[in-house]
Amino acid sequence: MEQETSQFLEAVLGGDSESEQPLSVESIKAKCGDGVAYWSDLELEDAFSAIGLNERQIERIQSTSQFDKTAIIQKLLDELSRTTLEDGLTKVYNRRYFERTMESELDRSRRDQRPCGLVLLDIDHFKNFNDTYGHDVGDLVLKSVATTIKNLLRSTDTVSRVGGEEFAIIVPNTFRLDAGFLAERIRKHVEEHKVKVDDKALSVTISMGIAMNDPKLITTVDELYKQADKALYEAKQSGRNCVKFSVSETETSSSAVTADERNELLG
Protein backbone atom coordinates (compact mmCIF):
# COMPACT_ATOMS: atom_id res chain seq x y z
CA MET A 1 0.00 0.00 0.00
CA GLU A 2 2.87 2.32 0.89
CA GLN A 3 4.44 1.66 -2.49
CA GLU A 4 1.17 2.18 -4.36
CA THR A 5 0.48 5.42 -2.61
CA SER A 6 3.76 6.97 -3.50
CA GLN A 7 3.42 5.82 -7.09
CA PHE A 8 0.01 7.29 -7.17
CA LEU A 9 1.23 10.48 -5.62
CA GLU A 10 3.93 10.71 -8.21
CA ALA A 11 1.35 10.36 -10.91
CA VAL A 12 -0.81 12.98 -9.29
CA LEU A 13 1.98 15.44 -8.75
CA GLY A 14 3.72 14.50 -11.95
CA GLY A 15 3.74 15.86 -15.47
CA ASP A 16 0.13 15.66 -16.52
CA SER A 17 -1.17 18.36 -14.29
CA GLU A 18 -3.09 20.87 -16.37
CA SER A 19 -3.52 23.22 -13.49
CA GLU A 20 -1.61 26.49 -13.47
CA GLN A 21 -2.51 27.23 -9.90
CA PRO A 22 0.53 27.14 -7.58
CA LEU A 23 0.21 24.71 -4.70
CA SER A 24 0.29 26.48 -1.41
CA VAL A 25 0.74 24.77 1.89
CA GLU A 26 -1.51 27.33 3.52
CA SER A 27 -4.42 26.57 1.28
CA ILE A 28 -4.14 22.84 1.81
CA LYS A 29 -3.64 23.17 5.49
CA ALA A 30 -6.67 25.39 5.67
CA LYS A 31 -8.68 22.72 3.91
CA CYS A 32 -7.14 19.62 5.38
CA GLY A 33 -6.78 19.81 9.09
CA ASP A 34 -6.04 16.93 11.38
CA GLY A 35 -9.43 15.39 10.79
CA VAL A 36 -8.75 14.37 7.20
CA ALA A 37 -9.60 10.75 7.90
CA TYR A 38 -13.22 11.60 8.58
CA TRP A 39 -13.89 13.68 5.50
CA SER A 40 -16.66 12.95 3.10
CA ASP A 41 -15.98 12.43 -0.59
CA LEU A 42 -17.40 15.83 -1.33
CA GLU A 43 -15.17 17.55 1.15
CA LEU A 44 -12.17 15.69 -0.21
CA GLU A 45 -13.05 16.78 -3.71
CA ASP A 46 -13.15 20.38 -2.56
CA ALA A 47 -9.76 20.00 -0.92
CA PHE A 48 -8.21 18.43 -3.99
CA SER A 49 -9.41 21.15 -6.27
CA ALA A 50 -8.30 23.75 -3.79
CA ILE A 51 -4.74 22.48 -3.99
CA GLY A 52 -4.92 22.74 -7.74
CA LEU A 53 -5.52 19.20 -8.92
CA ASN A 54 -7.44 18.90 -12.15
CA GLU A 55 -10.63 16.88 -12.62
CA ARG A 56 -8.92 13.84 -14.05
CA GLN A 57 -6.53 13.66 -11.12
CA ILE A 58 -9.35 14.05 -8.67
CA GLU A 59 -11.24 11.30 -10.42
CA ARG A 60 -8.29 8.98 -10.08
CA ILE A 61 -7.99 9.71 -6.42
CA GLN A 62 -11.70 9.32 -5.82
CA SER A 63 -11.62 5.86 -7.30
CA THR A 64 -9.24 4.69 -4.60
CA SER A 65 -10.31 3.62 -1.13
CA GLN A 66 -10.97 6.13 1.64
CA PHE A 67 -7.90 4.93 3.45
CA ASP A 68 -5.67 5.49 0.46
CA LYS A 69 -7.13 8.92 -0.09
CA THR A 70 -6.22 9.95 3.41
CA ALA A 71 -2.71 8.64 2.94
CA ILE A 72 -2.39 10.49 -0.34
CA ILE A 73 -3.44 13.77 1.19
CA GLN A 74 -1.02 13.27 4.02
CA LYS A 75 1.80 12.52 1.61
CA LEU A 76 0.89 15.52 -0.43
CA LEU A 77 1.05 17.70 2.62
CA ASP A 78 4.37 16.28 3.71
CA GLU A 79 5.90 16.73 0.31
CA LEU A 80 4.69 20.29 0.03
CA SER A 81 5.85 21.09 3.52
CA ARG A 82 9.26 19.73 2.74
CA THR A 83 9.78 21.82 -0.36
CA THR A 84 8.42 25.05 1.01
CA LEU A 85 10.03 24.74 4.42
CA GLU A 86 13.45 23.57 3.35
CA ASP A 87 16.55 25.64 2.71
CA GLY A 88 17.49 25.00 -0.89
CA LEU A 89 21.26 25.03 -0.41
CA THR A 90 21.82 23.19 2.84
CA LYS A 91 18.70 21.01 2.87
CA VAL A 92 18.00 21.85 6.50
CA TYR A 93 14.81 23.73 7.39
CA ASN A 94 14.39 27.37 6.52
CA ARG A 95 13.46 30.42 8.54
CA ARG A 96 9.76 30.01 7.92
CA TYR A 97 9.80 26.51 9.36
CA PHE A 98 11.85 27.72 12.29
CA GLU A 99 9.40 30.44 13.23
CA ARG A 100 6.42 28.12 13.13
CA THR A 101 8.08 25.28 14.96
CA MET A 102 9.59 27.53 17.60
CA GLU A 103 6.16 28.95 18.29
CA SER A 104 4.49 25.57 18.65
CA GLU A 105 7.36 24.24 20.76
CA LEU A 106 7.01 27.20 23.11
CA ASP A 107 3.31 26.41 23.41
CA ARG A 108 4.06 22.81 24.12
CA SER A 109 6.72 23.70 26.64
CA ARG A 110 4.18 25.71 28.62
CA ARG A 111 1.62 22.94 28.37
CA ASP A 112 4.02 20.21 29.51
CA GLN A 113 5.94 22.48 31.89
CA ARG A 114 9.24 21.36 30.43
CA PRO A 115 11.80 23.90 29.29
CA CYS A 116 12.66 24.39 25.63
CA GLY A 117 15.92 25.79 24.33
CA LEU A 118 17.04 27.79 21.33
CA VAL A 119 20.62 27.59 20.13
CA LEU A 120 21.78 30.20 17.62
CA LEU A 121 24.90 29.36 15.73
CA ASP A 122 27.04 31.49 13.46
CA ILE A 123 30.06 30.48 11.38
CA ASP A 124 33.09 32.52 12.47
CA HIS A 125 34.60 34.84 9.85
CA PHE A 126 32.44 33.33 7.17
CA LYS A 127 33.02 36.25 4.84
CA ASN A 128 36.67 35.21 4.58
CA PHE A 129 35.75 31.93 2.91
CA ASN A 130 33.73 33.71 0.26
CA ASP A 131 36.32 36.43 -0.25
CA THR A 132 39.32 34.13 -0.36
CA TYR A 133 38.00 31.09 -2.19
CA GLY A 134 34.80 32.22 -3.85
CA HIS A 135 31.15 31.61 -3.18
CA ASP A 136 31.20 27.96 -4.22
CA VAL A 137 33.54 27.20 -1.36
CA GLY A 138 31.48 29.34 0.98
CA ASP A 139 28.47 27.24 0.01
CA LEU A 140 30.39 24.05 0.69
CA VAL A 141 31.27 25.28 4.16
CA LEU A 142 27.64 26.06 4.84
CA LYS A 143 26.55 22.63 3.65
CA SER A 144 29.19 20.91 5.69
CA VAL A 145 28.27 22.72 8.91
CA ALA A 146 24.59 22.02 8.27
CA THR A 147 25.29 18.32 7.84
CA THR A 148 27.41 18.20 10.99
CA ILE A 149 24.64 19.77 13.02
CA LYS A 150 22.00 17.47 11.57
CA ASN A 151 24.07 14.40 12.39
CA LEU A 152 24.64 15.39 16.01
CA LEU A 153 21.07 16.33 16.90
CA ARG A 154 18.63 14.14 18.76
CA SER A 155 15.52 13.04 16.90
CA THR A 156 13.41 15.73 18.53
CA ASP A 157 15.76 18.62 17.72
CA THR A 158 15.52 20.58 14.49
CA VAL A 159 17.96 22.84 12.72
CA SER A 160 17.03 25.67 10.38
CA ARG A 161 19.10 28.09 8.35
CA VAL A 162 17.85 31.43 9.51
CA GLY A 163 20.33 33.77 7.85
CA GLY A 164 23.32 33.84 5.55
CA GLU A 165 25.68 31.91 7.81
CA GLU A 166 23.37 31.58 10.79
CA PHE A 167 21.52 28.51 11.96
CA ALA A 168 18.93 28.02 14.69
CA ILE A 169 18.54 24.78 16.60
CA ILE A 170 15.37 24.13 18.56
CA VAL A 171 15.93 21.77 21.49
CA PRO A 172 12.55 20.92 23.01
CA ASN A 173 12.05 19.31 26.39
CA THR A 174 15.63 19.93 27.46
CA PHE A 175 17.29 21.29 30.54
CA ARG A 176 19.86 24.03 30.41
CA LEU A 177 22.94 21.91 30.94
CA ASP A 178 21.91 19.32 28.37
CA ALA A 179 21.39 22.08 25.83
CA GLY A 180 24.85 23.35 26.71
CA PHE A 181 26.47 19.98 26.23
CA LEU A 182 24.70 19.43 22.94
CA ALA A 183 25.92 22.80 21.69
CA GLU A 184 29.43 22.17 22.93
CA ARG A 185 29.49 18.86 21.15
CA ILE A 186 28.58 20.49 17.86
CA ARG A 187 31.13 23.25 18.36
CA LYS A 188 33.88 20.76 19.07
CA HIS A 189 32.99 18.55 16.16
CA VAL A 190 33.09 21.46 13.71
CA GLU A 191 36.41 22.64 15.13
CA GLU A 192 37.98 19.18 14.86
CA HIS A 193 36.76 18.27 11.37
CA LYS A 194 38.20 20.31 8.57
CA VAL A 195 36.11 20.95 5.48
CA LYS A 196 37.79 19.40 2.45
CA VAL A 197 37.58 21.38 -0.76
CA ASP A 198 39.60 20.03 -3.67
CA ASP A 199 43.15 19.85 -2.30
CA LYS A 200 42.46 22.18 0.60
CA ALA A 201 41.31 21.41 4.13
CA LEU A 202 39.64 24.44 5.67
CA SER A 203 39.42 25.03 9.41
CA VAL A 204 35.94 26.17 10.35
CA THR A 205 34.78 27.31 13.77
CA ILE A 206 31.40 28.38 15.06
CA SER A 207 30.08 30.56 17.88
CA MET A 208 26.89 29.71 19.70
CA GLY A 209 24.39 31.43 21.97
CA ILE A 210 21.77 29.57 24.00
CA ALA A 211 18.52 30.82 25.50
CA MET A 212 16.12 28.69 27.52
CA ASN A 213 12.48 29.58 27.96
CA ASP A 214 10.80 29.46 31.32
CA PRO A 215 7.75 27.20 30.95
CA LYS A 216 5.99 29.13 33.68
CA LEU A 217 6.06 32.34 31.66
CA ILE A 218 4.80 33.32 28.26
CA THR A 219 7.83 33.82 26.07
CA THR A 220 7.48 34.86 22.44
CA VAL A 221 9.66 33.57 19.64
CA ASP A 222 10.99 37.10 19.27
CA GLU A 223 12.00 37.41 22.91
CA LEU A 224 13.75 34.06 23.00
CA TYR A 225 15.50 34.82 19.73
CA LYS A 226 16.74 38.13 21.07
CA GLN A 227 18.12 36.46 24.20
CA ALA A 228 19.92 33.79 22.20
CA ASP A 229 21.23 36.44 19.84
CA LYS A 230 22.62 38.40 22.76
CA ALA A 231 24.38 35.28 24.04
CA LEU A 232 25.73 34.66 20.53
CA TYR A 233 27.04 38.21 20.47
CA GLU A 234 28.79 37.56 23.76
CA ALA A 235 30.33 34.41 22.33
CA LYS A 236 31.66 36.47 19.42
CA GLN A 237 32.94 39.12 21.82
CA SER A 238 34.81 36.63 23.95
CA GLY A 239 36.94 35.37 21.10
CA ARG A 240 34.53 33.22 19.03
CA ASN A 241 34.58 29.40 18.77
CA CYS A 242 32.66 29.04 22.06
CA VAL A 243 29.21 28.55 23.59
CA LYS A 244 27.51 31.15 25.77
CA PHE A 245 24.27 31.07 27.73
CA SER A 246 21.92 33.98 27.90
CA VAL A 247 21.19 35.17 31.40
CA SER A 248 17.56 36.11 31.06
CA GLU A 249 15.71 38.30 33.48
CA THR A 250 12.61 36.17 33.06
CA GLU A 251 14.45 33.01 33.98
CA THR A 252 15.23 34.32 37.42
CA SER A 253 12.08 36.32 38.02
CA SER A 254 9.81 33.28 38.17
CA SER A 255 12.18 31.85 40.73
CA ALA A 256 12.16 34.98 42.87
CA VAL A 257 10.79 34.53 46.36
CA THR A 258 7.21 35.79 46.60
CA ALA A 259 5.84 37.82 49.50
CA ASP A 260 3.69 34.86 50.55
CA GLU A 261 6.63 32.52 50.71
CA ARG A 262 8.66 35.05 52.67
CA ASN A 263 5.89 35.57 55.20
CA GLU A 264 5.43 31.87 55.69
CA LEU A 265 9.17 31.37 56.17
CA LEU A 266 9.50 34.10 58.74
CA GLY A 267 6.06 33.91 60.35
Add this chain to the structure above:
Amino acid sequence: MKTIAITSGKGGVGKTNMAVNFGLALANQGKRVLIFDADLGLANVDILFGYSCEHTLADVIENRMQLTDILVDAPDGLKILPASSGVLRLERLSMSQLASLADAMERLSSRFDVLIIDTGAGMTDSVLFFSSVADEVMLVTTPEPTAITDGYALVKVLANEYEVKSLVLLVNEVLDNKEAHTVHKKLSAVCGKHLGVEIRFGAGILKDTHLEKAVRERKPVYINYPTAPVSQSLRNFARTFDSVFTSQKNELAQKGFWNEVLARREQQ
Protein backbone atom coordinates in the same frame (compact mmCIF):
# COMPACT_ATOMS: atom_id res chain seq x y z
CA MET B 1 31.49 7.40 45.65
CA LYS B 2 28.77 9.59 47.03
CA THR B 3 28.96 13.24 45.99
CA ILE B 4 27.57 15.93 48.26
CA ALA B 5 27.35 19.55 47.16
CA ILE B 6 27.34 21.98 50.09
CA THR B 7 25.58 25.22 49.27
CA SER B 8 23.87 28.17 50.87
CA GLY B 9 21.85 31.11 49.69
CA LYS B 10 23.69 33.58 51.87
CA GLY B 11 27.46 33.70 52.24
CA GLY B 12 29.34 33.27 55.50
CA VAL B 13 26.93 30.80 57.11
CA GLY B 14 29.66 28.22 57.71
CA LYS B 15 29.76 26.09 54.55
CA THR B 16 33.52 25.81 54.39
CA ASN B 17 33.89 25.07 58.10
CA MET B 18 31.14 22.46 57.89
CA ALA B 19 32.66 20.87 54.77
CA VAL B 20 36.09 20.60 56.36
CA ASN B 21 35.10 19.48 59.84
CA PHE B 22 32.33 17.17 58.70
CA GLY B 23 34.83 15.71 56.24
CA LEU B 24 37.31 15.20 59.07
CA ALA B 25 34.68 13.55 61.26
CA LEU B 26 33.77 11.19 58.41
CA ALA B 27 37.43 10.42 57.70
CA ASN B 28 37.94 9.80 61.40
CA GLN B 29 35.20 7.18 61.21
CA GLY B 30 36.99 5.37 58.41
CA LYS B 31 35.50 6.86 55.28
CA ARG B 32 37.75 7.87 52.40
CA VAL B 33 36.87 11.52 51.94
CA LEU B 34 37.83 14.08 49.33
CA ILE B 35 36.93 17.73 49.77
CA PHE B 36 36.68 19.73 46.61
CA ASP B 37 37.09 23.43 47.19
CA ALA B 38 34.85 24.49 44.32
CA ASP B 39 34.27 27.97 45.64
CA LEU B 40 36.71 29.02 43.00
CA GLY B 41 36.04 32.69 43.43
CA LEU B 42 37.02 32.65 47.05
CA ALA B 43 38.96 29.52 47.76
CA ASN B 44 39.53 29.02 51.43
CA VAL B 45 39.73 25.38 52.39
CA ASP B 46 43.50 25.64 52.21
CA ILE B 47 43.46 28.74 54.37
CA LEU B 48 41.40 26.95 57.00
CA PHE B 49 44.00 24.22 57.14
CA GLY B 50 46.86 26.67 57.22
CA TYR B 51 48.28 25.26 54.04
CA SER B 52 49.37 27.25 51.09
CA CYS B 53 48.89 25.21 48.00
CA GLU B 54 51.52 25.34 45.34
CA HIS B 55 49.35 23.86 42.63
CA THR B 56 45.66 24.31 42.19
CA LEU B 57 42.84 23.38 39.93
CA ALA B 58 43.85 26.13 37.56
CA ASP B 59 46.89 24.03 36.68
CA VAL B 60 44.67 21.09 35.84
CA ILE B 61 42.25 23.08 33.74
CA GLU B 62 45.13 24.59 31.82
CA ASN B 63 46.62 21.13 31.38
CA ARG B 64 49.81 21.77 33.35
CA MET B 65 49.15 19.14 36.03
CA GLN B 66 47.20 15.94 36.57
CA LEU B 67 44.33 16.10 39.03
CA THR B 68 45.93 13.42 41.23
CA ASP B 69 49.14 15.45 41.52
CA ILE B 70 47.54 18.45 43.15
CA LEU B 71 45.60 16.66 45.93
CA VAL B 72 46.67 17.83 49.39
CA ASP B 73 46.92 15.45 52.36
CA ALA B 74 45.06 16.25 55.57
CA PRO B 75 44.70 14.18 58.79
CA ASP B 76 43.03 10.76 58.75
CA GLY B 77 43.66 10.31 55.06
CA LEU B 78 41.36 13.16 54.17
CA LYS B 79 42.34 14.75 50.87
CA ILE B 80 41.70 18.21 49.55
CA LEU B 81 41.41 19.36 46.00
CA PRO B 82 42.40 23.01 46.19
CA ALA B 83 41.15 25.80 43.99
CA SER B 84 43.01 28.97 43.37
CA SER B 85 41.95 31.99 45.29
CA GLY B 86 40.28 34.55 43.12
CA VAL B 87 42.19 33.63 39.99
CA LEU B 88 39.62 31.40 38.50
CA ARG B 89 35.88 31.56 38.21
CA LEU B 90 34.04 28.46 37.22
CA GLU B 91 31.32 30.46 35.53
CA ARG B 92 33.97 31.77 33.18
CA LEU B 93 34.98 28.27 32.14
CA SER B 94 33.73 27.09 28.80
CA MET B 95 31.51 24.06 28.57
CA SER B 96 34.47 22.11 27.21
CA GLN B 97 36.66 23.01 30.19
CA LEU B 98 33.83 22.06 32.52
CA ALA B 99 33.44 18.77 30.72
CA SER B 100 37.13 17.93 30.98
CA LEU B 101 37.14 18.93 34.63
CA ALA B 102 34.17 16.67 35.22
CA ASP B 103 35.98 13.93 33.39
CA ALA B 104 39.00 14.27 35.66
CA MET B 105 36.75 14.20 38.72
CA GLU B 106 35.09 11.09 37.44
CA ARG B 107 38.40 9.27 37.32
CA LEU B 108 38.91 9.94 41.04
CA SER B 109 35.66 8.26 41.98
CA SER B 110 36.98 4.79 42.72
CA ARG B 111 39.48 6.11 45.24
CA PHE B 112 36.97 7.80 47.56
CA ASP B 113 33.76 6.98 49.41
CA VAL B 114 32.61 10.55 49.82
CA LEU B 115 33.25 13.66 47.76
CA ILE B 116 32.27 16.86 49.53
CA ILE B 117 32.01 19.85 47.21
CA ASP B 118 32.19 23.27 48.84
CA THR B 119 30.37 25.24 46.16
CA GLY B 120 30.17 28.74 47.51
CA ALA B 121 27.03 30.80 48.03
CA GLY B 122 24.30 32.14 45.82
CA MET B 123 23.14 31.38 42.37
CA THR B 124 26.26 31.39 40.30
CA ASP B 125 26.55 28.88 37.50
CA SER B 126 29.14 26.84 39.37
CA VAL B 127 26.91 26.46 42.44
CA LEU B 128 23.99 25.40 40.28
CA PHE B 129 26.19 23.16 38.16
CA PHE B 130 27.59 21.16 41.05
CA SER B 131 24.27 21.07 42.87
CA SER B 132 22.56 19.61 39.84
CA VAL B 133 25.09 16.85 39.26
CA ALA B 134 25.85 15.79 42.84
CA ASP B 135 24.04 12.86 44.47
CA GLU B 136 22.98 15.05 47.36
CA VAL B 137 22.73 18.76 48.02
CA MET B 138 23.28 19.89 51.59
CA LEU B 139 21.87 23.34 52.24
CA VAL B 140 23.54 25.23 55.07
CA THR B 141 21.73 28.02 56.84
CA THR B 142 21.77 29.72 60.20
CA PRO B 143 18.57 30.59 62.12
CA GLU B 144 18.99 34.15 60.90
CA PRO B 145 15.99 35.31 58.74
CA THR B 146 18.01 36.48 55.74
CA ALA B 147 19.99 33.23 55.70
CA ILE B 148 16.70 31.30 55.66
CA THR B 149 15.04 33.32 52.91
CA ASP B 150 18.19 33.35 50.77
CA GLY B 151 18.46 29.60 51.28
CA TYR B 152 14.86 29.20 50.20
CA ALA B 153 15.51 31.32 47.09
CA LEU B 154 18.33 28.97 46.11
CA VAL B 155 16.15 25.89 46.67
CA LYS B 156 13.52 27.48 44.44
CA VAL B 157 15.93 27.93 41.55
CA LEU B 158 17.33 24.44 42.00
CA ALA B 159 13.82 23.01 41.98
CA ASN B 160 12.47 25.08 39.09
CA GLU B 161 15.42 24.96 36.79
CA TYR B 162 17.52 21.97 37.77
CA GLU B 163 15.03 19.35 38.89
CA VAL B 164 16.50 19.07 42.37
CA LYS B 165 13.62 17.67 44.41
CA SER B 166 15.19 16.69 47.71
CA LEU B 167 17.86 18.27 49.90
CA VAL B 168 19.52 17.73 53.27
CA LEU B 169 19.44 20.67 55.68
CA LEU B 170 22.19 21.63 58.07
CA VAL B 171 21.28 24.40 60.48
CA ASN B 172 24.47 25.99 61.74
CA GLU B 173 25.16 28.25 64.72
CA VAL B 174 22.13 27.12 66.72
CA LEU B 175 21.78 27.57 70.46
CA ASP B 176 20.17 24.17 70.91
CA ASN B 177 18.77 21.34 68.88
CA LYS B 178 15.24 22.64 69.26
CA GLU B 179 16.13 25.79 67.33
CA ALA B 180 17.50 23.66 64.47
CA HIS B 181 14.27 21.68 64.27
CA THR B 182 12.18 24.86 64.27
CA VAL B 183 14.11 26.15 61.25
CA HIS B 184 13.79 22.79 59.54
CA LYS B 185 10.05 22.63 60.17
CA LYS B 186 9.45 26.02 58.58
CA LEU B 187 11.70 25.49 55.58
CA SER B 188 10.40 22.03 54.86
CA ALA B 189 6.77 23.19 55.11
CA VAL B 190 7.21 26.08 52.70
CA CYS B 191 9.43 24.08 50.32
CA GLY B 192 6.95 21.24 50.30
CA LYS B 193 3.93 23.43 49.77
CA HIS B 194 5.25 25.81 47.12
CA LEU B 195 7.97 23.83 45.39
CA GLY B 196 7.19 20.19 46.00
CA VAL B 197 10.69 19.84 47.40
CA GLU B 198 11.54 17.55 50.28
CA ILE B 199 13.86 18.97 52.93
CA ARG B 200 15.42 16.23 55.05
CA PHE B 201 16.83 17.08 58.44
CA GLY B 202 20.59 16.64 58.52
CA ALA B 203 21.88 18.24 61.69
CA GLY B 204 21.83 21.20 63.99
CA ILE B 205 25.36 22.41 64.72
CA LEU B 206 25.94 24.45 67.86
CA LYS B 207 27.29 27.96 67.86
CA ASP B 208 30.63 27.57 69.55
CA THR B 209 33.44 30.05 70.13
CA HIS B 210 35.94 27.22 69.73
CA LEU B 211 35.24 27.33 66.02
CA GLU B 212 36.09 31.02 65.76
CA LYS B 213 39.20 30.41 67.80
CA ALA B 214 40.28 27.57 65.52
CA VAL B 215 39.67 29.75 62.46
CA ARG B 216 42.03 32.34 63.89
CA GLU B 217 44.58 29.61 64.54
CA ARG B 218 44.16 28.45 60.95
CA LYS B 219 43.36 24.90 62.01
CA PRO B 220 40.09 22.98 61.70
CA VAL B 221 38.19 23.02 64.99
CA TYR B 222 37.79 19.24 64.76
CA ILE B 223 41.57 18.93 65.01
CA ASN B 224 42.43 21.62 67.54
CA TYR B 225 39.35 21.16 69.75
CA PRO B 226 38.07 17.64 69.18
CA THR B 227 35.94 17.64 72.29
CA ALA B 228 34.39 21.08 71.82
CA PRO B 229 30.56 21.12 71.46
CA VAL B 230 30.74 21.92 67.74
CA SER B 231 33.10 18.99 67.10
CA GLN B 232 30.84 16.77 69.14
CA SER B 233 27.77 17.65 67.11
CA LEU B 234 29.65 17.08 63.84
CA ARG B 235 30.86 13.72 65.09
CA ASN B 236 27.27 12.73 65.87
CA PHE B 237 26.17 13.93 62.47
CA ALA B 238 28.88 11.85 60.80
CA ARG B 239 27.58 8.75 62.56
CA THR B 240 24.19 9.20 60.88
CA PHE B 241 25.77 9.63 57.43
CA ASP B 242 24.55 6.42 55.82
CA SER B 243 20.96 6.91 56.94
CA VAL B 244 20.77 10.61 56.02
CA PHE B 245 22.58 10.71 52.68
CA THR B 246 20.56 8.07 50.92
CA SER B 247 19.93 9.70 47.56
CA GLN B 248 21.88 8.56 44.61
CA LYS B 249 21.61 9.99 41.14
CA ASN B 250 20.43 7.45 38.60
CA GLU B 251 22.88 5.08 36.99
CA LEU B 252 23.50 7.47 34.17
CA ALA B 253 24.75 10.06 36.61
CA GLN B 254 26.86 7.59 38.52
CA LYS B 255 28.64 6.42 35.46
CA GLY B 256 29.61 9.95 34.74
CA PHE B 257 26.82 12.38 34.17
CA TRP B 258 28.86 14.63 31.97
CA ASN B 259 30.26 12.06 29.64
CA GLU B 260 26.96 10.29 29.35
CA VAL B 261 25.25 13.44 28.21
CA LEU B 262 27.84 13.81 25.50
CA ALA B 263 27.90 10.15 24.55
CA ARG B 264 24.15 9.85 24.31
CA ARG B 265 24.20 11.82 21.09
CA GLU B 266 26.85 9.64 19.56
CA GLN B 267 24.74 6.52 19.96
CA GLN B 268 21.78 8.05 18.20
